[in-house]
Amino acid sequence: MSMQVQEQFEVVYINEEQTAATFKFYREDHTLANVLRYPFSFSNRIFKAREQGFTEVVCSSGGNAGLATAYSAMQLGMNCHIVVTRRTPSDVCECIRSYGATVEIFGDVWEEANSQAIKRTTISKTSYLVHPFDHPVLWEGHSKIIDEIAEDLGSVVPSMIVTCCGGGGLVCGLVKGVRRQANWQDRTKILVLETVGTDSFNVAVKAGGEPVRLDKITSIVTCLSANEVCPQILDDFKASKPPILSRLVSDQDAVQACVKFLDDHRFLVGTACGATLSSLYIGMLQRILNHDEQEHETIFDKANNLDYSHNTDGPVVVIICGGSEIQLDSLLELRKQFNC
Ligand SMILES: Cc1ncc(COP(=O)(O)O)c(C=O)c1O
Numbered sequence: 001m002s003m004q005v006q007e008q009f010e011v012v013y014i015n016e017e018q019t020a021a022t023f024k025f026y027r028e029d030h031t032l033a034n035v036l037r038y039p040f041s042f043s044n045r046i047f048k049a050r051e052q053g054f055t056e057v058v059c060s061s062g063g064n065a066g067l068a069t070a071y072s073a074m075q076l077g078m079n080c081h082i083v084v085t086r087r088t089p090s091d092v093c094e095c096i097r098s099y100g101a102t103v104e105i106f107g108d109v110w111e112e113a114n115s116q117a118i119k120r121t122t123i124s125k126t127s128y129l130v131h132p133f134d135h136p137v138l139w140e141g142h143s144k145i146i147d148e149i150a151e152d153l154g155s156v157v158p159s160m161i162v163t164c165c166g167g168g169g170l171v172c173g174l175v176k177g178v179r180r181q182a183n184w185q186d187r188t189k190i191l192v193l194e195t196v197g198t199d200s201f202n203v204a205v206k207a208g209g210e211p212v213r214l215d216k217i218t219s220i221v222t223c224l225s226a227n228e229v230c231p232q233i234l235d236d237f238k239a240s241k242p243p244i245l246s247r248l249v250s251d252q253d254a255v256q257a258c259v260k261f262l263d264d265h266r267f268l269v270g271t272a273c274g275a276t277l278s279s280l281y282i283g284m285l286q287r288i289l290n291h292d293e294q295e296h297e298t299i300f301d302k303a304n305n306l307d308y309s310h311n312t313d314g315p316v317v318v319i320i321c322g323g324s325e326i327q328l329d330s331l332l333e334l335r336k337q338f339n340c
Contacts (some may be wrong), residue, residue, distance in 0.1 A: 002188050004184065015152075021168075023255070025121065028164045029278065030082065034247065037309045038266060038316050039296065041068065041084065041137070041139075041140070041141025041142050041173070042059075042068040042069050042072045042130060042136045042138065042141070042142075043068075043075065043076065044137050044140075044141060045130055045135065045137050046069065046072045046073055046076050046078060046130065047076060048137075049078070049128035049130075049147040050077075050078055051303070052128075053126070054078070054127065055078065055126045055127075055130035056078065056079040056080065056081060056124070056126060056127040056128065056129065057069060057078055057079070057080050057081070057127070057330070058080075058081045058082075058083070058117045058120050058127050058129050059080075059081075059082055059083070059085075059117065059129075059130040059131075059132055060082075060083045060094075060110065060114040060116070060117035060132060060319050061082065061084070061110075061132035061168060062084035062085060062087075062088030062089075062092050062112075062222060062223055062325070063081075063092075063132070063222075063223025063224070063272070063322065063325070064321060064322055064324075065130075065133065066084060066092075066096055066132065066167070066222065066279050067092070067095060067096060067324055068281045069082065069100045069101075069130050070082055070096045070099035070100070070101035070136075073099070073100075073101060073131045074099045074100045074101070077253070077282075079101075079126070080099070080100065080101035080102070081101065081102050081104060081105070081117075081120060081281075082096050082101050082102070082103050083103075083104045083105075083106050083107060083113040083114070083116045083117045083120075084096075084103060084104070084105055084106075084107070084113060085106070085107050085110060085112065085113050085222065086105055086106075086108055086309050087108065087222045087225075088105070088180055088223075089222070089223055089325045089326075089330065090322055090324075091324070091325060091326075091327055091330070092325045093105070093209040094127075094246055101154070101287070108332075109217050109225060109227060110167075110225050110226050110227065110228050110338040117129060117197075126313045127142075128255050132166075132167060132169065132203075133166060133167030133168055133169030133170075133172075133230055134167060134168075134169065134230035134231075134232070134304075135169075138169050139169060139172040139173040139176050140173070140175020140176065140228055141273050142169060142170050142172070142174065142176075142177075143173040143174065143175075143176035143177035143180070144173075144177065145173065145174065145177060146161075146173075146174060146176075146178055146180070146181065146184075146321065147180070149161075149178060149317055150181050150184075150201055153315065157181075157183055157184055157187045157188060157316035158190045158314045158316065159187070159188065159189070159289065159315065159316060159318045160188065160189050160190075160191050160236075160288070160289065160314075160316045160317070161174055161178070161188060161189070161190045161191070161316075162190075162193070162276055162279055162280075162285065162316060162317065162318045162319065163190065163191070163192060163193070163276055163317065163318075163319040163321070164192065164194065164224060164272050164273070164275045164276045164319075164321075165192045165193070165194055165200075165224065165229065165233070166192045166198070166200075166223060166224040166225065166226045166272070167200070167226035167228075167229055167230050167247075168201060168226075168230045168232065168257055170231030171190060171192055171201075171233050171236070171244065171323065172213045172232045172233050172236060173220050174190055174229065174319070175185045175190065175233075175236045175242065175244070178190070178242045179241065179242075180213075181215045184242065184267040185241045185242045186241075186242075187314065188314070189242055189243045189245055190242055190243070190244045191245045191279060191285070191288065192244055192245065192246050192247070193247055193248070193249055193276050193278070193279055194224060194246070194247075194248055194249075194275065195216070195220075195221045195224070195248065195249055195250065195251050195253075195254055195271075195275050195337070196215075196218075196219060196222050196248050196249070196250055197216075197217060197218035197219030197220075197221075197251070197310070198217055198224040198225050198226075199214065199248055200227060200228055200229050201214075201229045201233060201237075201248075201292065202212075202224050202246045203228025203236055204228075204229055204234055204237075204247055205237060205246040205300050206237075206300050208256070208300075209234045209235075209238040209302070210234070211228060211229075211231065211234060212228070212279065213227050213228045214227045214228065219251050220254075220255075220271060220327070220334065221251065221252045221254060222273075223270065223272050223273060223322065224272050224275070224327060233340075237302060238302065240302040243301070243302060243304070245288065245301055246300065247279065247284060247297070248290075249275050249278045249279065249282065249284070249319035251271070251338065252273035252338040252340055253274075253275070253278035253282055253329060254272075254275040254278050254338075255271060255274060255329030255331070255334045255335060255337075255338045255340055256272045256277070256278065256281065256338070256340040257273075257276075257277040257278035257280075257281045257282075258270070258271060258273070258274035258276040258277070258326065258331055259276050259331065259340065260277075260281050261273075261274070263321050267320075268323055268326055268327075268328065268331065269320055269322060269323045269326065270322040270323050270326040271321070271323065271326065271334070272321070272322045273320050273322050273323065274319060276318060276319065276320070277318065277320070281339075285316065289316075291330050
């Protein structure tokens, strides 16, 4: 397996059978760019809050959502308070503070941080709660990613869009975007990766798309650690337009993918992206495209054994959307921890 870097993040992947597929590595969130797509999604809501007379926005997220809220608030001249859990890396807290927001460290899991954020906005009449993943305005913003990809691809229809899932906001946006493109929803699937231990979407998929709450978050991928996904992603899963496939990888797979991606592309990404990328590195994506998965892997797909015979040669689009929580030192630490 080899990857050749093309211009920017457009990469051609050549597998052992010499079939070529184009991968668009979409740099959505990394240092300065960390503030490109996500803030666009979040700034609309913050703008509306400002119009309604709110002076502060509050969000519970130590991931892209928290960073984007802080950045947007700074741009719009609003005060901002971000609640993160104790497991959020200190670099992320620093980054949020650098946008002028205050950081409150509360609880061990996202739900606890979120209750604290809700409490703050209930007590103060001038504080506005920005939910990190469960709001149509966010989905609309995220959906623009697809418009941009479609513009890049011209008339080419991708076979698969690969991404990761925390509470499901990003996936809901991608679904919305795919539905807007002529012919995509019948020809493009969304492959959603989670790590074992942040598998809130996967447990719901295994329950046929019904809500299920994860009691414990046990993965190192803290920015994907929602105990329960938003209802919209479950509706989208059940509607299967486009089909959404849910798959799990291990923390070790995610870390290993970060290391390999850094080696291959000189591009440092966080472990959430690592989860997404590991589907390529461990051969999962190829097996899905070649219908080479075992029955137990596909059994919970909506309309089990969907007809993959169409459009398997369309490009695969990989959404790379996070790097803020990772530093070279912390990746090296993780590499040691997971012996990879
Ligand atoms: C790095 C990263 N990837 C993906 C996501 C998408 O999460 P969600 O499914 O909650 O929209 C997030 C959310 O904050 C994130 O921080």
